[in-house]
Amino acid sequence: MTDKPLLEITDLDVTYRDRSLLGFGGRTFHAVKGANLVIRAxxxxxxxxxxxxxxSSIANTVLGLVPASGGSIRFGDVDLAAMKTRYPPAVRSRIQAVFQDPYSSLNASMTVEAIVTEPLRVHTAMNRAERRDRAVELLKLVSLSEEHLTRHPHQFSGGQRQRIAIASALALQPKLIVLDEPVSALDVSTQNQIINLLYERREELGIAYLLIAHDLALVHHISDRIAVMYLGHIVEEGPSDRVYRAPAHPYTKALLDAVPLLDPAAQRRRRAARKIAPAQDATRVAETGCPYRNRCPSAMARCAQHMPPAYPVEGGGTASCFLLAPDTGGETPGEAA
Amino acid sequence: MSIDTKTMPQALPSGRRRPGGAPVLIGIAVAVLLLLALLAVFAEWVAPYDPLRQSLMEALQGPSTAHWLGTDDLGRDVLSRLIYGCRIAVIAAAEATTIAVLLGVPIGLFIGYRGGLWDWIVMRIVEAVVSIPGIMVAIVIIAILGAGLHRAMIALGILFSTSFLRLARGVVLAEREEVYVRSARVVGASDSRILMRHIFPNIAPPLIVQVTLTVGAVLLAEAGLSFIGLGVQPPQASWGTMLNTAAAFMDFNWFLSVPPGIAIILTVLSVNLLGDVLRDSIGRGIAVDADPRAPAARYAAELPATAASAPVPRxxxxxxxxxxxxxxxxxxxxxxxxxxxxxxxxxxxxxxxxxxxxxxxxxxxxxxxxxxxxxxxxxxxxxxxxxxxxxxxxxxxxxxxxxxxxxxxxxxxxxxxxxxxxxxxxxxxxxxxxxxxxxxxxxxxxxxxxxxxxxxxxxxxxxxxxxxxxxxxxxxxxxxxxxxxxxxxxxxxxxxxxxxxxxxxxxxxxxxxxxxxxxxxxxxxxxxxxxxxxxxxxxxxxxxxxxxxxxxxxxxxxxxxxxxxxxSGLLSAMPHASDRNPPLPTIRGNVPRPGTWPLGCRFADRCDFRIAACDRRIPLTGSRRQVRCVRAGEPELEAAS
Missing domain, CATH: 3.40.50.300 (P-loop containing nucleotide triphosphate hydrolases)
Structure with a gap:
């Protein structure tokens, strides 16, 4: 691990346009606003x-599937955001992806060999025999074997399909793999097999991962750093253990508290301590101020006026919340709730 | 997570006919089409008479030893005309269908993938063509190209290409949102590669069905066009012209319509049947069970043992x-x-x-x-x-x-x-x-x-x-x-x-x-x-x-x-059950599919505590706490959990 960033996202904006009936005009919708992230090799x-x-918008933008509408994504010496979605092959081959749904991410009409070797066909001049040898190697990396080469995806379980997807993503020896909810469609007993596999390959091959997931506990197991997003903003970022054990942003706390504990007695105590939250009205996108202020128990008047900047958090990382501001502005948290 | 909805259809009937369900029928279909091809190629050698040789003395005869299928209004041998008609049928079907596929599929793929203005323009034209009766469109095209078999088939090809175009476009519109297309784009495959290598194979199943339907439609359309004098020109023999002759002389010799009618029906049915088999053999989405029959039979024999499970207290x-x-x-x-x-x-x-x-x-x-x-x-x-x-x-x-x-x-x-x-x-x-x-x-x-x-x-x-x-x-x-x-x-x-x-x-x-x-x-x-x-x-x-x-x-x-x-395996596999740092605890292997369950304890193959007794069926025991494990309560298991 070096200190030089492999991927550096600065002030990234991603917007989508609501097409009106005739394709003119329409509203612009901000999916990502001013995101900053760094991934080291x-x-x-x-x-x-x-x-x-x-x-997922950040993932798709890094992968060049969706154009950035502002900011930069430095990857090595190039700015991915400036290339829009037209990456040269040298860049493409170094960023690969594994998607959520192993049932539709593999082409049903292709054999495992065709799926795993497709990146080699596109990017290398290897002949058929060489590609096949490489495919066998790749399958071994994901604990599958040569006999699986001629089969079709439907002959595999969800976990095995995800292994095939990982083998294909490893084919070009990428520097970065974007993992978009790689295990959330899998059974609990197979989820950890895939997590372990990803972890082992990372150690061996020195790949960086951008792991997109909704489950903080799961992410915590294999991440060095964790970033938490809410309505297009990165609200907290920091070393994995610090974010998981000592969350600084009220939203991160809420996210962690919402996952029921496996100990029913402890869960009952936690539940009793919590008042029943009123149902949230349809999400309102805050144009100014903190995006979480409508749901935040500690919201203050200033939260509605300004988007809180990223304040440093003890133990590493930052959180965008006025609670961490050195000067509270004379307000008591919660009074605007 | 939508775990169950994904896997259940594999256990449920898919509604798809099994390939090999009726091998005899498939054999017949192949034989019919093979015969058709042979007759088309070797018509000169096989046909007993010259199909154009007239003999007014023998006109409108029924089947006889000299003329197995009788003669038509000009005394021509029906069998010979039928055999020569095979050639026309093969040429017509192949020509029109090929033109339709070659024209319709690429355009459909292109506009479906690209969308936007191209899609709009092409689809408006297609809608205009489809809204007019097909035969009228064909007549207009023939009016431009001139009459004759090949020109008529070009016209039909253009006409039928619209259905291939819409089919290809529809499949692309659905497939291009699939995750595998995104994967291909991440890999760096070009648009044309994504279209041809990734999306096109998924068009094959509906395409084959459409081809078989088109072949049938072409054979019938050829008959129609020949009837109004725009297709095969008399005196040449085609199944269509033969049918039309038969229609004119229905009162004198009803049998005339039977040979070309049966020929058309048999050919169309055979093509359709073969198309179905081909489509099924492409095998998209068919899950393969180890042998679903055996466990079911085995299980039925074991049923009485289940009664041993303790009843739930009332x-x-x-x-x-x-x-x-x-x-x-x-x-x-x-x-x-x-x-x-x-x-x-x-x-x-x-x-x-x-x-x-x-x-x-x-x-x-x-x-x-x-x-x-x-x-x-x-x-x-x-x-x-x-x-x-x-x-x-x-x-x-x-x-x-x-x-x-x-x-x-x-x-x-x-x-x-x-x-x-x-x-x-x-x-x-x-x-x-x-x-x-x-x-x-x-x-x-x-x-x-x-x-x-x-x-x-x-x-x-x-x-x-x-x-x-x-x-x-x-x-x-x-x-x-x-x-x-x-x-x-x-x-x-x-x-x-x-x-x-x-x-x-x-x-x-x-x-x-x-x-x-x-x-x-x-x-x-x-x-x-x-x-x-x-x-x-x-x-x-x-x-x-x-x-x-x-x-x-x-x-x-x-x-x-x-x-x-x-x-206990499930519990320790929960993400927030264990602390950081993989390897995380796992349960090895996969959940067995219905039909592949072990005869004894169904978890035995994945269990670390398996003993010989696990190979028998295990009842659920206990009253307030129930467990289905022969070793439940043993100190070794207690220590592991």
Whole structure:
């Protein structure tokens, strides 16, 4: 692991346009607003958030599937954001992906050999025999074997399909793999097999991961750093253990508290301590101020006026919350709630 | 997570005909087409007469030894004309179909993938062509090109290309959103490569069907065009011209229409049949079981052993009691495969029983079996389902419908699909009240607004008039819960009701369930794959594995002291159960598919504590705490959990 960033996202904006009936005009919708992230070589960054938080938009922008509308994404010597979605092959081959749904991420009409060797066909001049040898190597890396080469995806279980997807992502020896919810469609007993596999390959091959997931506990296991997103903003970022054990942002705390404990008695105590939250009205996108202020128990008047900047957190990382401001501005947290 | 919906279709009949289902028919089809090809190539040698040789003396004769199929109005030999007609048929079908495919598929692929202006322009032209009767379009094209077989076939090719174009476009529109296309783009495949290598193979199955249909249509269209003198020119022989001759002389010799008619029917049927077989053999989405027949047969022989399971103790406040339930699905190679076996459970008033398990464990089917909503071909074959003392399995259909909604209601996983998008949420609740409780329109509406308020939705009167897509997932699930509770059921079945929701919303919904149960006192059967959710909401938890209950206990006892190796394996595999740093604990292997279950303990192949006794069928033992493991309670297992 070196200190030189492999991927550096600065002030990234991603917007989508609501097409009106005739294709003219329409509203612009901000999926990501001013995101800053750094991934170092061989490091895993966990990007956590609920649906609509913009985490997948960041993944898709890094992968060149969706153009950035502002900011930069430095990858080595190039700016991915400036290339829009047209990456040269040398860049493409160094960023690969594993997607969530192993049932639709593999082409049903292709054999495992064709799926695993497809990146080699596109990017290398290897002949058929060489590609096949490499495919066998790759399958071994994911604990599958040569006999699986001629089979079709439907003959595999979800966990095995995800292994095939990982083998294909490893084919070009990328520097960065974007993992978009890689285990959330899998059974509990197979989830950890895939997590372990990803972890081992990372150690061996020195790959960096951008791990997108909704489950903080799961992300915590294999991430070096964790970033938490809420409505397009990165609200907290820091070393994995610090974010998981000592969350600084109220949203990160809420996210951790919302996962039920495996100890029913402890869960009952926690539940009793918590008042029943009123149902949240449809999410309002805050144009100014903190995006979380409508749901935040410690919201203050200033939260509505300004987006809180990223304040440093003890133990490493930052959180965008006025609670961490050196000067509270004379307000009591919670009075604007 | 939508685990169950993904794997269940593999166990259920797919509606697809089995390739090799009728080998004799396929043999005949191949033979017919082979014969057709041979006759077309070797017509000069095979035909007994020159097809154009006239003999007015022998006109309109029936079949004889000299003329096996008789003669036509000009005394020409029908058999010879039929054989030469094969050549025309082959040329016509091949020519027109090839033109249609070569023209329609690439354009369809292109506009489907590119979209935008190209798509708009081409589709408007296609719509214009399709809106006019096909034969008229063909006539117009022939008017431009001139008459004759080849020109007519070009015209037909252009005409039929529109259906290939729309087919290809439709498939591309659907496929280009698939994740595998995104994967291909990440790999760096060019657009043309994605189209040709990744998307095109997925067009093959519908394409083959379309080709076979087109071949049939071309043969008929050729006959039509020849009839009006725009296709094959007399005196040349084609099946179409022969039919037309036959039509003219129907009164004199009815037999004339039989040979070309049979030839056309046989050819079209053979092509269609062969196309079906080809499409099936491409094998998209057919799961392969080890041998679904054998385990089913084996299982049936073992049935008596299941009776050894301890009965669930009866309780006074029992709402639901299921005993020794067995559910079978049709196997892929015929026969039936068990998906739930020896399942017993009971739920008391105001109690929440969790049903926990991974995909294929049968937990969702259990809920559906109680409601009598098993899919086609799936049936409960043994056991009883008693709700408030009545056995639902013996009820007639009308009785079951009466029970559903009134006594038992269900909340599904995905609220956005379980609510009908065409109606406001208020009217969907009101409808249940009107049908089940006979309330008037106004009364029902008022009550549904009350219910919407009760499930914690702000501004209920306004929200009742909203459509499902206007609500967030959490709000929609609240509406679904309100609808389920509208008739005050004594049992609520909740099938993964929080799985599609974010964790912070999940927390709200779980709180709501608990709150509503305090007020309404219904029993809840809570189906979930998430042990943490079960720990939060349930009073008792049943753990299912491969179609059977492996452990059932009070929630505190189960989490503090799991007795079955599978339960403790699952618990330690939970993400927040262990501390950082992989390797994380796993359960090796995969959940076996229905039909491939081991004969003895179904978890044995993945279990670290397996002994010889595990190869026999294991009954569920115990009364308050039940476990299906011969080694439960042994110190070695206790230490491991």
């Amino acid at each position: 061989g490091e895993t960054l966990g990007l956590v958030g609920e649906s609509g938080s913009g985490k | 309780r006074d406040d029992e709402i639901l009691r299921v005993e020794h339930l067995q559910v079978m699905v049709p196997g892929r190679a015929g026969g039936e495969v068990p998906v739930i076996t020896d399942l017993s459970l009971s739920i008391g008033r105001g109690e929440t029983l969790g049903l926990v398990g991974e995909s294929g464990s049968g937990k969702t089917l259990t809920g559906l079996a109680i409601l009598g909503l098993l899919g086609a071909g799936v049936r409960a074959t043994h056991g009883s389902i008693e709700l408030n003392g009545r056995d639902l399995r013996t009820l007639p259909r009308s009785g079951l419908e009466e029970v559903r909604g009134n006594e038992v209601a269900m909340v599904f996983q995905d609220p956005t699909t379980s609510l009908n998008p065409a109606f406001t949420v208020g009217s969907q609740i009101a409808e249940v009240l009107r049908v089940k409780q006979g309330l008037g329109r106004r009364q029902a509406w008022a009550r549904s607004v009350e219910l919407i308020d009760r499930v914690g939705i702000p501004r209920p009167a306004e929200r009742a008039g909203a459509y499902p897509h206007e609500l967030s997932g959490g709000m929609a699930q609240r509406v679904a819960i309100a609808r389920a509770l509208s008739c005050n059921p004594s049992l609520l079945i909740a099938d993964e009701p929080t799985t599609a929701l974010d964790v912070t919303v999940q927390q709200e919904i779980l709180d709501l369930f608990r709150d509503l149960q305090d007020e309404f006192g219904m029993a809840i059967l809570f189906v979930t794959h998430d042990l943490a959710v079960a720990a939060d909401i349930c009073d008792r938890v049943g753990v299912m594995y491969a179609g059977e209950m492996v452990e059932m206990a009070g929630v505190d006892a189960l989490f503090a002291d799991p007795r079955h190796p599978y339960t």
